[in-house]
Amino acid sequence: MLITILTTGSRGDTQPYVALGLELKKMGCDVRMVGFQNIESFVRSYGLDFYPIPGDVVSAAASISGMQSMRADNPLKLLFSFKKLQEIASHLQKDFYHACAGADVVVYHPGAAVGYFAAQCMGVPSVLAIPFPMRPTREYPSLIFYDMPRLGALFNLFSHKILQQLMWFGSSAPVKQFLKQEWGAVPAFFSSPFTAQTTHRFSTITSCSNYVFPRPVDWPENVHSSGYWFLDDAGDWTPPADLLDFLKYGAPPVYIGFGSIGDAGQAQQTTRLAIEALGQSGQRGILATGWSGMTKLDDLPANVFMLESAPHFWLFPRMAVVVHHGGAGTTAAGLRAGVPSIVIPSGNDQFAWGRRVYELGVGAQPIPRKKLTAEKLSAAITYALQPQAKRLHVPSQQRSRPKPGPATPHW
Numbered sequence: 284m285l286i287t288i289l290t291t292g293s294r295g296d297t298q299p300y301v302a303l304g305l306e307l308k309k310m311g312c313d314v315r316m317v318g319f320q321n322i323e324s325f326v327r328s329y330g331l332d333f334y335p336i337p338g339d340v341v342s343a344a345a346s347i348s349g350m351q352s353m354r355a356d357n358p359l360k361l362l363f364s365f366k367k368l369q370e371i372a373s374h375l376q377k378d379f380y381h382a383c384a385g386a387d388v389v390v391y392h393p394g395a396a397v398g399y400f401a402a403q404c405m406g407v408p409s410v411l412a413i414p415f416p417m418r419p420t421r422e423y424p425s426l427i428f429y430d431m432p433r434l435g436a437l438f439n440l441f442s443h444k445i446l447q448q449l450m451w452f453g454s455s456a457p458v459k460q461f462l463k464q465e466w467g468a469v470p471a472f473f474s475s476p477f478t479a480q481t482t483h484r485f486s487t488i489t490s491c492s493n494y495v496f497p498r499p500v501d502w503p504e505n506v507h508s509s510g511y512w513f514l515d516d517a518g519d520w521t522p523p524a525d526l527l528d529f530l531k532y533g534a535p536p537v538y539i540g541f542g543s544i545g546d547a548g549q550a551q552q553t554t555r556l557a558i559e560a561l562g563q564s565g566q567r568g569i570l571a572t573g574w575s576g577m578t579k580l581d582d583l584p585a586n587v588f589m590l591e592s593a594p595h596f597w598l599f600p601r602m603a604v605v606v607h608h609g610g611a612g613t614t615a616a617g618l619r620a621g622v623p624s625i626v627i628p629s630g631n632d633q634f635a636w637g638r639r640v641y642e643l644g645v646g647a648q649p650i651p652r653k654k655l656t657a658e659k660l661s662a663a664i665t666y667a668l669q670p671q672a673k674r675l676h677v678p679s680q681q682r683s684r685p686k687p688g689p690a691t692p693h694w
Contacts, residue, residue, distance in 0.1 A: 284311075284312045284313065284387045284388065285312070285313045285314075285315060285385055285386050285387050285388075286304075286307055286312050286313070286314050286315070286386065286387065286388045286389075286390060287314075287315045287317060287334075287382060287383050287386035287388070287389050287390065287398075288300050288303065288304055288314065288315070288316050288317065288390045288391075288412070289317045289318075289379055289382065289383075289389070289390065289391040289392055289395035289397075289398045290316065290317060290318040290392050290395070291318070291319075291392050291394035291395050292318075292319075292392070292394065293322075293542070294322050294325050295542055295610060295612050295613065296392075296414075296610075296612065297316075297318055297322055297325070297326065298514045298612060299414060299490045299511070299512040299513075299514070299612060300316065300390075300392070300412065300512070301316065301325075301326060301329055301331065301514055302512040302513055302514040302515075303390070303412065303490075303512050304316055304329075304331050305329060305331070305514075305516075306512075308330075308331070313332070314331055314332065315331075315332045315333075315334055315382070315386070316331050316332065316333050316334070317333075317334045317336060317379065317382040317395075318333070318335070318336060319335070319336050320335035320336060320337060323335050328519050329516065334382040336375060336378045336379065336382070337378065375457070376397045376457050376458055376460075376461035377461055377464075377465070379395050379397045379398065379401070380397050380400075380401045380461065380465070383398060383401035383402065383405065384405075386402075386405070386407060387407055388402075388407060388408050388409070388410065389401055389402040389405075389407060389408075389409045389410070390409070390410045390412050391409065391410070391411060391412065392412060392413070393411065393413055393417070393450050393454075393477065394453075394454070396450075396451065396454040396455075396458055396476050396477075397454070397457075397458045397461065399411070399476035399479070399480070399485075400458060400462060400470070400473070400476070402485075403470070403472055404466075404470070408484045408485060408486075409476075409480070409485050410480070410485075410486055410487070410488060411476065411477065411480040411485075411486075411487040411488070412487075412488050412489075412490070413487065413488075413489050413490070414489075414490045414491070414611040414612065415489070415491060415496075415611050415632055415635075416489055416491055416496050416499075416508070417443065417446060417447060417450070417477065417489075418443065418481075418487060418489075418499075418502050418503075418506045419440050419443035419444050419447070420439065420440065420443060420499035420501050420502060421436035421437070421439050421440050421499075421501055422436075422439065422497075422499040422500070422501070423439055423496070423499075424438065424439045424442040424443070425439075425442040425443040425445065425446040426446065426631075426632035426635035426636075427442070427445075427446055427449070427631065427632065427635070428442040428445075428446075429632075429634070429635035429638060429639070430634035430635055430637070430638045447475060447477040447478060448475070450477060451475040451476075451477060455475070459473065480506075481503040481505050481506055482505055483505055486505040486506070486507065487505070487506045487507065488507045488508070488509075489506070489507065489508040490510075490511055490512045490611075490615075491508055491510075491511065491611075491615075492510055492511050492615070492618070493508060493509075493510070495615075495618065495639060495643070496508075496639070511615045511619070513596060513615070513616075513619065514594075514596070515596055517594045517596075517597055520593070520594060522593065522597070523590075525588075526569075526588065526590060526593070529567075529569070529588040530601055533567050533586075534566075534567060534603070535567075535601060535602055535603040536566065536567035536568050536569050536588070536602060536603060537561060537564075537566045537567070537568045537569070537602065537603055537604045537605075537606060537664055538568070538569050538571070538598065538599065538602045538604070538605045538606060538607075539557045539561075539568055539569070539570050539571070539606040539607075540570065540571030540572075540573055540592075540606070540607055541553075541571075541573055541607065541608040541627070542571075542573050542607065542608055542610055542613055550572075550578040551578050551580070554570065554578055554580055555580075556655065556656070556657050556660070557570055557606075557657075557660070558570075558580075558583075558584065558587055559657035559661075560657040560658075560660035560661040560664065561586065561587060561661075561664075562584070562586075563657060563658065563661035564661040564664040564665050566586075566603070566604075566664060566668075567586045567587070567588075568586065568587050568588070569587075569588045569589075569590065569598070569602070570587060570588070570589045570590075571589075571590055571591065571592055571593070572589065572590070572591050572592075573591070573592060595612075595613065595616035595617075595620075596616060596619075596620075599616050599617055599619075599620035599622060600620040600621065600622070602620070602622050603622065603668060604622060604623050604624070604625060604664055604667045604668060605617040605620070605622055605623075605624050605625070606624075606625040606627065606660070606663075606664070607624065607625075607626065607627070608626070608627055608628065608629060608633055608652075609626035609627070609628045609632075609633030609634070609636040609637045609640075609649065610633065610636075611632065611636065614626070614636040614639075614640065617640075617646075618640070618643075618645060623645055623646045623647070623667035623668070624640050624645065624646035624647075624667070625646055625647045625649070625650070625660070625663045625664065625667055626640055626646065626649040626650075627649065627650050627651070627652050627655055627660075628649055628651055628652065629651075629652040634649065634651075637649025644671065646667055647663035647664075647666045647667045648663070648666075650663060
């Protein structure tokens, strides 16, 4: 059986799908990963077949449209940013579609919704694989509304439908245009795939722990959530000797990094803010430059080490606290490492992850990036170092609920 997995985004966005692909390969399936060409060497280092999509996700993210999308801090801004991103997405549809040729099953990220239509046209099953809960439920609001006032069960249900429509809005026009060009007409089944993926043949799987967001009881049975998909292999990465020395000769440091979220124009300012916060809190620190969030300085104090990146599963358990932007994968890695988190959200679902970390009692209250100061970050670090921030607090109604599926806590 050949399973094609369509991914979009950065290396961090792709990692859970690589983990999924490796598990499928262990089961005897052939796996074809599909993603942007600049992550090809990363995927192939795990022995998976790769179909490269022309394009550079780093450049796309650094564009005005990309930056607006990542920093959209309310649903209306997200809507406008998706409208602008449609131009970027339009030329990708053909490559994603043809990458599905010969597949027995198509697994797709919501950013590659054309995978659903490819599967339909080829007569094979499709699986929507998402890194956060998106299926409508009355139990809690969708992630883009999660950090807003709570308005009850009906609003919760409606908020998820809004998120589904926003996600479909970002893809529908490019997909429709491509299908017209490919087939001469839009197929009769053309509609949002996110509402259709609830059957045995067209199911949905969510990469999220049931100890973070419990699987709602009002989800259809073919919408699954059985835990995070972690990649516990560093591939060809080995820790540099100077990093090992820094970790060896001193107390566990505070990690500060913002992944693919960052403004190159503010990188030096952000770096100095982080260093100042570490000084005020009396902590050692490891700063990760990522794509553009921070920049290397020549005058680093002795208590600070800078690196570009390191596998979170290796680095985070060695930290005292992790400070990050609140991406779904980074949040999961921080929770699993058993160290407190401080989320500095900029947009989209990051505010939800920040609030959820605080609600669970395993981190400080999130600090929006627009309001970040050295003083606030220092106070958050001090709070996160308290013993109570290292214990997961699961509300009683979650403890009494039967565990759905094989998920186990990583705390």
